[in-house]
Amino acid sequence: MTDLRYEAPATLEAAVALLGGAGGVARVLAGGTDVIVQMETELVEPELVVDIKKIPGLRAIAPENGGFRVGAATPAMEMVEHAGLCRAWPGVIDGVKLIGSIQVKGRATIAGNLCNASPAADSVPPLAAAGAVARVVGPAGRREVEVAKIPVSPGKTSLAKGEIIESIFLPARAKNSGDAYERFTPRTEMDIAVVGVAINLTIDGSGVCVAARVVLGAVAPTIVVSEECAKAIVGTRLDEAALEKLAAAASAACRPIDDKRGTIEFRVKVAGVLARRVALKALERARHIV
Amino acid sequence: MSKRHHISVAVNGDDYDFLCEPAQTLLDVLRDELMLTGTKEGCATGDCGACSVMLDGRLVCSCLVLAVETEGKRVDTIEGMAKDDQLHPLQRSFLELNGLQCGICTPGILVAARALLEKNPDPTETEVRYWLAGNLCRCTGYDKVVRSVLAAAAEMRGA
Ligand SMILES: Cc1cc2nc3c(=O)[nH]c(=O)nc-3n(C[C@@H](O)[C@@H](O)[C@H](O)COP(=O)(O)OP(=O)(O)OC[C@H]3O[C@@H](n4cnc5c(N)ncnc54)[C@H](O)[C@@H]3O)c2cc1C
Ligand code: FES
Ligand code: FES
Numbered sequence: 001m002t003d004l005r006y007e008a009p010a011t012l013e014a015a016v017a018l019l020g021g022a023g024g025v026a027r028v029l030a031g032g033t034d035v036i037v038q039m040e041t042e043l044v045e046p047e048l049v050v051d052i053k054k055i056p057g058l059r060a061i062a063p064e065n066g067g068f069r070v071g072a073a074t075p076a077m078e079m080v081e082h083a084g085l086c087r088a089w090p091g092v093i094d095g096v097k098l099i100g101s102i103q104v105k106g107r108a109t110i111a112g113n114l115c116n117a118s119p120a121a122d123s124v125p126p127l128a129a130a131g132a133v134a135r136v137v138g139p140a141g142r143r144e145v146e147v148a149k150i151p152v153s154p155g156k157t158s159l160a161k162g163e164i165i166e167s168i169f170l171p172a173r174a175k176n177s178g179d180a181y182e183r184f185t186p187r188t189e190m191d192i193a194v195v196g197v198a199i200n201l202t203i204d205g206s207g208v209c210v211a212a213r214v215v216l217g218a219v220a221p222t223i224v225v226s227e228e229c230a231k232a233i234v235g236t237r238l239d240e241a242a243l244e245k246l247a248a249a250a251s252a253a254c255r256p257i258d259d260k261r262g263t264i265e266f267r268v269k270v271a272g273v274l275a276r277r278v279a280l281k282a283l284e285r286a287r288h289i290v
Numbered sequence: 291m292s293k294r295h296h297i298s299v300a301v302n303g304d305d306y307d308f309l310c311e312p313a314q315t316l317l318d319v320l321r322d323e324l325m326l327t328g329t330k331e332g333c334a335t336g337d338c339g340a341c342s343v344m345l346d347g348r349l350v351c352s353c354l355v356l357a358v359e360t361e362g363k364r365v366d367t368i369e370g371m372a373k374d375d376q377l378h379p380l381q382r383s384f385l386e387l388n389g390l391q392c393g394i395c396t397p398g399i400l401v402a403a404r405a406l407l408e409k410n411p412d413p414t415e416t417e418v419r420y421w422l423a424g425n426l427c428r429c430t431g432y433d434k435v436v437r438s439v440l441a442a443a444a445e446m447r448g449a
Pocket of ligand 1: 027029033034100101107109111114120159192
């Protein structure tokens with residue numbers, strides 16, 4: 001184990017300065033459920049970890065413009081226990097609930113799930129489908145970045161040196177809309193997604209889908225925001241023909257790897273099956289969320 | 291050598307002070323510095339739950355917490371579960387219903403089960419199974435674990 005320096009600054013500015021000025025490998029420490037595992041298994045041996053949990057205001061879920069701003073140090077369990085958030089974005093919560101055990105969720109954050117940049121991260125497809133936006137602070141100031149634009153390849157993000165996600169904003173929920181996320185895993189709990197699908201859709205008064213965002217996880221080096229999938233269902237009532245098109249588009253959007261969890265052929269097929277299921281679940285929720 | 295940190299923490303209501311290296315986990319410190327060896331190490335990577343403790347009232351894996359992070363916090367471990375020689379109803383129930391065999395997973399399961407019953411005094415079998423999904427047991431096959439938790443819950447509700 002190399003020498004490790006631990007800092008727990010009291011302000012974001014100080015955290016940015018520490019990370020920006022670091023000579024060697026430096027990591028933000030949020031819940032540590034990836035960072036500490038990576039240290040433990042010697043996958044990553046940072047010289048500096050910057051704990052952001054002592055920065056005031058980062059551990060909060062605050063209503064904002066009809067939506068919610070989730071601070072980057074908020075553990076997943078606090079999201080799962082937040083009634084308003086669960087009502088507004090049940091699909092996001094579907095994903096958050098799947099992040100490991102209760103113990104893991106007691107520490108893990110969605111910003112960490114995003115920045116670890118695993119294509120199989122469970123909260124990322126539903127956040128992207130929801131149109132969530134990350135507020136990033138860094139040496140050059142603040143910027144707002146769509147969640148979908150943060151991961152660029154397995155383990156890599158578009159964040160520059162010294163940049164930290166301060167919070168993630170979930171916008172106001174449109175009327176008559178619903179979202180859902182499901183993943184396929186060999187076991188029901190404590191497993192890594194072989195395929196994940198998130199769908200966020202809006203229907204009009206007569207039940208026709210007027211807007212949709214479809215995001216696939218674990219089937220490519222990053223999540224896939226699929227326009228083709230969205231097109232397959234927008235303008236329809238999600239009848240059999242539309243679901244058939246959606247499933248085909250989801251399968252076509254996959255560029256998966258072959259591994260012990262699933263072959264390419266299997267992942268491609270399951271993506272279609274899941275997309276159908278998730279679309280119907282989101283539709284059901286859209287009918288009930290007013 | 292990394293800088294050593296001086297940490298003050300309340301464990302099971304008692305104040306402790308210790309020095310630690312930044313890379314030491316809370317699990318390491320509990321076991322090796324504070325000699326509270328009831329908390330077990332199974333995997334050290336968050337998978338098995340043997341190291342479960344409460345950190346400021348939240349159930350966590352102590353192998354995934356750096357000891358330096360606990361400055362000023364409250365930690366509750368298995369050692370605080372029995373009051374003097376009075377076992378917690380969960381502990382009694384595990385003994386009576388054979389909820390353990392080798393016992394390595396048991397402290398973690400007891401801590402996790404208590405956290406569940408504090409939130410939900412009347413869980414269904416399914417809720418118990420999902421809540422304990424992060425606690426692996428290689429011996430019991432889980433059935434007696436689940437039954438022990440349900441029996442303790444009933445007793446604690448006075449049912
Ligand atoms: C046993 C176990 C099971 C798991 N199962 C699942 C699962 O089923 N599904 C799933 O999706 N995940 C799973 N995970 C991984 C999941 O816990 C993590 O991805 C978690 O969400 C990361 O959040 P964290 O706060 O713990 O991040 P950390 O470990 O603190 O950080 C993760 C990475 O993101 C960076 N980072 C963190 N916060 C920020 C920020 N605000 N700004 C910039 N960079 C930041 C860190 O530097 C680091 O590189 C599991 C983990 C364990 C240990
Ligand atoms: S030792 Fe911590 S989860 Fe296994
Ligand atoms: S009793 Fe042996 S691991 Fe659970």
